[in-house]
Amino acid sequence: MNLPAEPTPTPAPESGPPQPVTVRDRSPLPDVLRGLALLGILIVNVQDFAGFREWTQTGVDRAVQVVTDMFFNGRSISLFAMLFGWGAAGLLTRHGSGLLTRRLLVLLGLGTLHGVLVWHGDIISNYALLALVLLVTVRLSARALLGLAGVLGVYWLGSGVLLALAYQNSPRLRTAGLPDLTAGMTYAQVVAGRAATFLDDLIGGSLYNGPWLIALFLLGAAAQRSGLLTRPHEHRPLLRRLAVWGLGLGLPLGGLLAWLNTQPSLAAGLIAIPVRMGGGLASALGYVGVVGLLAVQGRLGPLRAFAASGHVALTNYILQSLVMTTVFYPYAGGQFGRWGAAPAVLLALGVTLAQIPLSQWMLRTWGSGPLEELVRTLVYGGRR
Template identity: 55%
Template sequence: MTIPLPPAPDTLPPAPVAAQDRALLPDALRGFALLGIALINVQDFSGFRVWEQQGLDRAVQVVTDVLFNGKAVALFAMLFGWGAAGLWERHGLGLYVRRHLLLLVIGLAHFALLWHGDIIGGYAVSAVIFILLLRRPTGALLKWAWGLYLLSALNYVAGYSLYKVTPGSRISFSPDFAPHQSYASILADRIAELPSQLGSGLFLASFTIPLFAFGAWAYRSGLLSRPAEHRPLLRRLLAWGFGLGLPLGLGLAYLNTLDTEQAGMLSEGLRVISGLPVAFGYVGLFGLLSLRPRVPAALTALARSGRLALTHYITQSLVLTLIFYPYTFGLYGQVGAAAAVGMALLLALAQIALSRWYLRRYGRGPLESLLRWAVYGRR
């Protein structure tokens, strides 16, 4: 059976969306997702073990688990799918593939040079597979999104009885550095792991593609670009998203106090399961805030940060590895959740604050400019 191609692109030369034509809500959600990603990723950057936290550290861990763990990245993935659908419908297959191949190169460079937890390369791999769903009608796209999401969630928890329940068996996925390990040594290890990183991108697709599909549906329905037309849906997303997702987040926080392999693996599943409803809740909350007669200043500030998403994401890795990794200050494994999350929060807030100045002076971020030039042939 022949699958139809996307609508023919305009006869004018392809161009990115101009700054004055960008919708506020997607950028604001993207800026908020970046803040949440920094607060969660700092666990890996700093090397603290969630199940060992006590006192203030545990309180911080619980708050981040409930509000951001799995939620920020789910929101970010949906917005990636939203942007991918827009690119597909505006410019067609060729430019779509070109942009995501370039993102794959950026993601692999990020993985090798800075941090093993890169998601950009995995998203790029998923985006190529996602073409199969982008060719589906809007109604079918939403059905596929729900079906694949539920299948992915089931896959995470189906084998829970096979995991060890003995204390001390929990697996840490953070890197294991040698004392004072050099940057050259870490770089060599990462370069050797590049083939397996491509393979992990295929695994990542099992739960990113459903999120992409929700985002693509939001693009086609106008949920984020025309929120005034969807006020009742935004209210339902707010109520049901937080009503279902926040209690699930408490379950995740509880699992992250237990030092068993079973709790660790179940927490990975609950990250996925709780991530989507809370991400929907944030869409509802921010969507309704964007419809107020006077848009909150915080929303506008987050939108500026969202316009610099790629630059901010890579910068977070650069700054946090410089703070924690053994080839610089060597704080890896030396601080608890409160201190680490506090540092990440200060970094994320600084990025939000500086975004206004940067955009006024330069118009777009350095990595956004590079990608724009490589994809569209213009600065």
């Protein structure tokens, strides 16, 4: 992503306590992209909630899994991570390291509660911990951020490919990575299991995925430096290149991922990781290009509705976990392991689309989501 260089921004002097960005100050494009990312994240995460294995799907379930792999798997999470970096970089530029640190610590606490009390797949705590690295990037230009992201990304993807090659002749089968749930488990038993492994999972996940996630955060920070998402009309040529090259590379890699996910071997599972994330990044950049061009042309149409769910993304992300664990986990609906990809993805799509009018209602009624308001109060001390 070749962003034009700009003078390095420095935090403006503050005449009073820092204030959160208001609704009227927001550009719609980041919220639309974030809302679309939330849609894709739940479509992918429903596999973990519902407890099915990708490579065992057949018939309509397999067709749905192929669509998921080609258009969402690795794509939505890459887009979401870049937007997280974009938002953190903006906060750092406007208000400095102290306020960003407070926000990340609040999110770390909230993510920990989510990971222990609701769902083991929490990403908030992981993002909050790793995004502390952004504190040392405040004086880096967009070009420097892109260069550093490239080094980290190539290192992580290359390491994944080398690991897969080392196991190419292994007879072992891949593991699904699904939660260890059995019928009749109580909520207290599930929470106890998550609490026992949460810290190890957080540290292990941060060490393993850290270079890649930080690279995505840096790409988002570079977009913030250049104004790509807030002033897309100034970046039409770049948006066109992202759309063409991103989707031109990302969609074939999505097809390869779909094929790899039909294979039960350990080698296929290992090589699927860099294919998933490398292709996911390419497609995510392609989506930024396409949606950005639509925004410039004033042709977002129905996609603009996703701005509401993207505006209250934190509330919606946690709400998705609450709904899905209620349906599938043994202490509630007890459907874990009983659904294939097609009905599970249909449920995920329905939940995410239902969140759009719910988000619009929250914004009309309160101007924010309940968790966004909680974070704002803890970070800004209740000042409006």
